[in-house]
Amino acid sequence: MIDFELSQKVQAQKDLIRSLAEGAMRPISREFDEREHEKPWDFLKMMWDVSRGQSMTGENSREDPEAAKKSGPRENTLTAAITIEELSWGDAGLYLTIPNPGLGGAAVSAAGTPEQKKRFLTPFESGEPKWAAMAITEPHCGSDSAALQTTAVRDGDDWVLNGTKIFCTSGQMAAEKSDGFVVVWATVDKEAGRAGIKSFVVPAHTDGMSVIKVENKLGIRASDTAMLVFEDCHIPADNVLGSAEVAKSTEGFKGAMATFDATRPLVAASALGIGQASLDLAREELEKRGRPIRYGISDASLTAMESDFIDAESDLHAARLLTWRAAWMMDRGQRNNLEASMAKAKAGLAVTLATQKAIELMGPLGYSRKMLLEKWMRDAKINDIFEGTQQINMLIVARRILGYSSKELS
Amino acid sequence: MFDLELTEEQQLVRDTVASFAQNEIRPIARDSDESGTIPQGVIDQGFELGLIHSALPEAQGGYGEERSAVTGAIVAEELAWGDASIAMHLLAPRLVAYPVADGGTKGQREQVLPRFTKGFHAATAAVVEPRFDFDTSRFETAAKRENGSYVLNGHKCFVPLAEDSDLILVLAQEGETQAGFLVERGAAGLTVLEREKNMGFKPLSTNEITLENVKVSADARLGGDDGFDVARMVNLGRVGLAGLAVGLARGAFDFACEYAKERTAFGVPIAQKQAIAFILADMAIEVDASRLLTWEAAAKLDKGQDASREAYRAKRYAANAALKIADNAVQVLGGHGYVRDFPVELWFRNARGFASFDGTTIV
Numbered sequence: 155m156i157d158f159e160l161s162q163k164v165q166a167q168k169d170l171i172r173s174l175a176e177g178a179m180r181p182i183s184r185e186f187d188e189r190e191h192e193k194p195w196d197f198l199k200m201m202w203d204v205s206r207g208q209s210m211t212g213e214n215s216r217e218d219p220e221a222a223k224k225s226g227p228r229e230n231t232l233t234a235a236i237t238i239e240e241l242s243w244g245d246a247g248l249y250l251t252i253p254n255p256g257l258g259g260a261a262v263s264a265a266g267t268p269e270q271k272k273r274f275l276t277p278f279e280s281g282e283p284k285w286a287a288m289a290i291t292e293p294h295c296g297s298d299s300a301a302l303q304t305t306a307v308r309d310g311d312d313w314v315l316n317g318t319k320i321f322c323t324s325g326q327m328a329a330e331k332s333d334g335f336v337v338v339w340a341t342v343d344k345e346a347g348r349a350g351i352k353s354f355v356v357p358a359h360t361d362g363m364s365v366i367k368v369e370n371k372l373g374i375r376a377s378d379t380a381m382l383v384f385e386d387c388h389i390p391a392d393n394v395l396g397s398a399e400v401a402k403s404t405e406g407f408k409g410a411m412a413t414f415d416a417t418r419p420l421v422a423a424s425a426l427g428i429g430q431a432s433l434d435l436a437r438e439e440l441e442k443r444g445r446p447i448r449y450g451i452s453d454a455s456l457t458a459m460e461s462d463f464i465d466a467e468s469d470l471h472a473a474r475l476l477t478w479r480a481a482w483m484m485d486r487g488q489r490n491n492l493e494a495s496m497a498k499a500k501a502g503l504a505v506t507l508a509t510q511k512a513i514e515l516m517g518p519l520g521y522s523r524k525m526l527l528e529k530w531m532r533d534a535k536i537n538d539i540f541e542g543t544q545q546i547n548m549l550i551v552a553r554r555i556l557g558y559s560s561k562e563l564s
Numbered sequence: 565m566f567d568l569e570l571t572e573e574q575q576l577v578r579d580t581v582a583s584f585a586q587n588e589i590r591p592i593a594r595d596s597d598e599s600g601t602i603p604q605g606v607i608d609q610g611f612e613l614g615l616i617h618s619a620l621p622e623a624q625g626g627y628g629e630e631r632s633a634v635t636g637a638i639v640a641e642e643l644a645w646g647d648a649s650i651a652m653h654l655l656a657p658r659l660v661a662y663p664v665a666d667g668g669t670k671g672q673r674e675q676v677l678p679r680f681t682k683g684f685h686a687a688t689a690a691v692v693e694p695r696f697d698f699d700t701s702r703f704e705t706a707a708k709r710e711n712g713s714y715v716l717n718g719h720k721c722f723v724p725l726a727e728d729s730d731l732i733l734v735l736a737q738e739g740e741t742q743a744g745f746l747v748e749r750g751a752a753g754l755t756v757l758e759r760e761k762n763m764g765f766k767p768l769s770t771n772e773i774t775l776e777n778v779k780v781s782a783d784a785r786l787g788g789d790d791g792f793d794v795a796r797m798v799n800l801g802r803v804g805l806a807g808l809a810v811g812l813a814r815g816a817f818d819f820a821c822e823y824a825k826e827r828t829a830f831g832v833p834i835a836q837k838q839a840i841a842f843i844l845a846d847m848a849i850e851v852d853a854s855r856l857l858t859w860e861a862a863a864k865l866d867k868g869q870d871a872s873r874e875a876y877r878a879k880r881y882a883a884n885a886a887l888k889i890a891d892n893a894v895q896v897l898g899g900h901g902y903v904r905d906f907p908v909e910l911w912f913r914n915a916r917g918f919a920s921f922d923g924t925t926i927v
């Protein structure tokens with residue numbers, strides 16, 4: 155039955171994370187924007203203690219799956235989306251650097267065998283904080299991931315990786331500063347195009363993998379974005395994600411792409427948090443100055459400010475409902491490729507515009523670093539770039555609604 | 565718990581209304597727009613589907629089915645996919661029937677509702693007033709209590725089916741409260757002015773009406789002394805209008821997609837050009853976004869909760885999206901979109917209307 159009210163369980167989680175965001179993230183938000191490349195270790199250790207075992211997409215490996223089933227229908231992805239929105243309401247850069255399996259873990263969950271999931275994800279339940287990362291983008295190709303050049307060659311019981319990866323979120327933490335791993339996309343056969351692309355798990359500290367640069371960025375500065383070089387980097391044969399046959403079929407690429415169906419709604423959710431933070435603050439300030447936003451009156455009576463605010467808020471909320479839908483479908487095991495891209499495209503743009511509008515509405519204050527609005531505008535923009543740019547997500551939506559292949563519409 | 569699954573009943577309603585819209589409404593939409601009339605056969609068929617009386621109480625001759633704003637939004641969307649004017653016409657009797665069923669006294673229900681159960685029966689509500697800053701939070705049409713009866717004065721516009729209606733629910737300001745009055749067509753001082761000529765919604769007959777010292781008995785006050793929930797009526801109205809806007813927009817989107825896959829330019833279907841493909845993708849996203857906002861407001865109203873913010877947002881958003889989508893549909897067809905051989909210009913004209921309507925309870 156159509157219902158937009160969150161279950162008690164999800165609502166309780168939302169409230170909990172909101173208070174964590176207020177109490178533990180906001181107070182250090184500005185500091186770790188300015189101290190780029192430093193880590194808020196107290197916060198990270200605290201988050202590791204409370205959320206260890208939790209995957210980005212909301213699975214908790216410490217939880218008994220049978221017991222979870224009994225506690226009602228699956229709402230893992232929806233819960234994850236709501237958690238991520240609230241964490242990003244606190245601070246999106248800090249959220250991105252919380253120790254967890256992250257995108258790398260999502261790839262393992264989407265494409266790995268049960269044995270691989272166990273082997274790679276169990277260490278995230280205990281011990282010291284760990285990170286995992288996903289390395290697809292290369293210096294000469296980002297959107298066109300099928301053009302990647304990193305190679306994987308079979309050598310006896312090993313795969314040997316060679317190539318350069320850039321813009322890898324938490325790459326440094328995953329590769330060098332914890333006992334995590336990096337999922338690396340590489341081709342086993344350049345002639346084969348997409349079919350030749352597989353994903354490989356490279357454990358931290360593996361010889362031949364090195365971080366040669368950590369980027370200086372416009373926003374989300376608390377999160378490290380690394381350039382990784384692989385030089386004759388040997389990993390065990392069974393670190394290619396998926397079954398042994400995967401190495402021979404196109405399933406590898408498809409599996410890797412399927413990761414995005416799970417993660418795009420979550421990037422969208424992060425966008426929503428930043429946008430909501432900006433609008434909440436702008437509304438509060440306007441109210442303080444005796445200019446509350448009025449709803450329900452005629453268009454002719456609305457001020458331009460109110461009209462702009464309501465539009466930005468409505469766009470953001472529309473993006474939220476699209477995001478929840480994509481997550482809800484994921485939870486029901488339905489294919490959500492179209493819906494995930496719809497949510498990501500809408501949310502990426504909505505947050506980009508909402509954060510800019512909030513600054514505009516605050517006049518000179520909005521531009522000042524005394525407020526967080528300017529930071530949020532810088533943070534927001536990444537959501538329209540990573541995990542598929544605005545244009546790439548629009549392309550996917552267009553292909554799906556028109557029934558075109560990527561050859562027919564590129 | 566967050567859920568987007570329609571009930572089986574809702575799916576059935578949706579499918580039934582969708583095939584009616586496709587087979588009966590769409591084929592006559594253009595002629596109706598040109599002639600400003602709707603064939604009686606279609607109006608009767610619409611009635612036979614139970615659009616009006618299925619959710620009226622059995623005691624008054626209805627089927628007593630459960631009323632749901634979500635179902636209402638679905639019905640509005642499907643009908644408007646066929647044609648928004650015809651949808652409005654078919655649903656117009658609800659403007660009186662639903663508020664009476666919801667908030668009328670026993671006497672009012674018994675007196676009014678049976679009229680709607682035997683065949684299509686025109687009745688309407690007068691909400692909108694002809695001024696640019698009209699909104700439903702305060703009416704200029706005034707009701708004054710005098711010696712146990714009420715005297716109404718004011719000016720209303722966009723009153724659908726006013727010419728043929730025997731009963732008009734007039735919303736008016738009674739001091740600080742808002743109230744509704746059931747005014748019989750023959751009441752002295754009530755004048756139905758000539759049919760309005762609008763940019764779109766041409767098949768839908770609408771009129772301005774004036775009320776000059778129209779005297780009605782105390783029994784005519786909807787809900788008696790307790791009154792009825794005007795705000796809820798307005799919110800339901802906004803959800804209904806949003807549903808219509810979604811249907812219109814989806815119709816324009818579907819048409820533009822099909823056209824863009826057929827039409828070739830520079831050797832390929834225009835849909836294979838990103839400049840067109842991205843417009844279509846944007847349409848798809850905005851149709852879904854509008855529908856979700858509409859359902860959100862509707863679901864909240866179905867729970868009996870206040871959904872003023874949600875209903876306002878849904879209507880504003882869906883109306884804007886429908887206009888942009890219809891505009892883009894014209895663009896996708898190019899010059900062919902501008903001529904009346906194709907339906908998209910009609911949808912573009914109709915879409916502009918949603919910003920001007922308010923408070924019409926059709927769900």
Ligand SMILES: Cc1cc2nc3c(=O)[nH]c(=O)nc-3n(C[C@H](O)[C@H](O)[C@H](O)COP(=O)(O)OP(=O)(O)OC[C@H]3O[C@@H](n4cnc5c(N)ncnc54)[C@H](O)[C@@H]3O)c2cc1C
Nearest residue numbers: 288289290291295296297321322323379540541543545564
């Ligand atoms: C902070 C940050 C973190 C990141 N994290 C990761 C990560 O963890 N792992 C990882 O692998 N990558 C990551 N990325 C990389 C990110 O996913 C890419 O930057 C993104 O996919 C775009 O690729 P590109 O930068 O090469 O741009 P390009 O692909 O060169 O695109 C440039 C422009 O062209 C447009 N464009 C490209 N192709 C088309 C087309 N077919 N039609 C229309 N327009 C098109 C794009 O939309 C864009 O506007 C991260 C990037 C940043 C900045």
